[in-house]
Amino acid sequence: EVQLVESGGGLVQPGGSLRLSCAASGFTFSSYWMSWVRQAPGKGLEWVANIKQDGSEKYYVDSVKGRFTISRDNAKNSLYLQMNSLRAEDTAVYYCARVVGGGSLRYWGQGTLVTVSS
Amino acid sequence: DIQMTQSPSSLSASVGDRVTITCQASQDISNYLNWYQQKPGKAPKLLIYDASNLETGVPSRFSGSGSGTDFTFTISSLQPEDIATYYCQQYDNLWWTFGQGTKVEIK
Numbered sequence A: 001e002v003q004l005v006e007s008g009g010g011l012v013q014p015g016g017s018l019r020l021s022c023a024a025s026g027f028t029f030s031s032y033w034m035s036w037v038r039q040a041p042g043k044g045l046e047w048v049a050n051i052k053q054d055g056s057e058k059y060y061v062d063s064v065k066g067r068f069t070i071s072r073d074n075a076k077n078s079l080y081l082q083m084n085s086l087r088a089e090d091t092a093v094y095y096c097a098r099v100v101g102g103g104s105l106r107y108w109g110q111g112t113l114v115t116v117s118s
Numbered sequence B: 001d002i003q004m005t006q007s008p009s010s011l012s013a014s015v016g017d018r019v020t021i022t023c024q025a026s027q028d029i030s031n032y033l034n035w036y037q038q039k040p041g042k043a044p045k046l047l048i049y050d051a052s053n054l055e056t057g058v059p060s061r062f063s064g065s066g067s068g069t070d071f072t073f074t075i076s077s078l079q080p081e082d083i084a085t086y087y088c089q090q091y092d093n094l095w096w097t098f099g100q101g102t103k104v105e106i107k
Helices: none
Strands: A003-007 A010-012 A018-025 A034-039 A045-051 A058-060 A068-073 A078-083 A092-100 A104-108 A112-116 B004-007 B010-013 B019-025 B033-038 B045-049 B062-067 B070-075 B084-090 B102-106
Touching: A003 A092, A018 A034, A018 A092, A018 A112, A034 A068, A034 A078, A034 A104, A045 A068, A045 A078, A045 A092, A045 B084, A058 A068, A078 A092, A104 B033, A104 B045, B004 B084, B010 B019, B019 B084, B033 B062, B045 B062, B070 B084
Parallel strands: A010 A112, B010 B102
Antiparallel strands: A003 A018, A018 A078, A034 A045, A034 A092, A045 A058, A068 A078, A092 A104, A092 A112, B004 B019, B019 B070, B033 B045, B033 B084, B062 B070, B084 B102
C-alpha cells in the first residue's frame, strides 16, 4: 500500500525557516517524480514544487522561487521541502504527492499545517 | 504561466441531477488535464486523468471531456456522497496550475 506521511509543520515567525519531510513507503520511491502542493486555510490548491526521480530537475511556483528548496533522499525514501524567509501568505496545509504519468497526482499524504505568524 | 479558469465557483443541485463544471486554459494544453475531488479535511483524490480517463475505482457517473483549451467535468447523477470541492489541474509543462475549485452542494 502506498503511504506518504508528512511531518515538520508548525508555528513559525515571519522570516523564519522550516523543513518539511515526507516519508514514502509501499512503492519504489526512486522511480517517481514527487511534488509538494499547498492549500491556504479556506482556499484552493496551489502546486508548489516538483522534483525528478534523481533530483536533477526541480521546478517551483514563482511565489516560492528562491525561498523554498525541494529535495529528496532516495536511500531514505524521503522527500523534503526547505522553506526559508517565510511569509504570512505561506500559511497552509502542505501535501506531498506522488506523480504518475506526465503529471497526475494519484497518491497524497494527509498534509502538515504550517502557520506563519508572530 | 498557464492560467486555469474554472466555473462555476459553487453550485447547488438536487440528488440525481446532472452536474457540469468547466475549466478553460489560457493556452492550448492538449489533453494534459486532471480532475480532483476534495472533501473537507481530506487530501484531494484523483478522479479523471488525461482529460477523459476515469481513475480506477472511481464510479462511472464521473466523466471528463475536452482538449486544447476547453474542458468539461460531469457528474451524470449527483449523489449525496459527491458533496465536495472539485479542481482541475493542468500539466502541459512542469509548472502546474490548479483551477480555483467548484464547491458542489445538495439543494
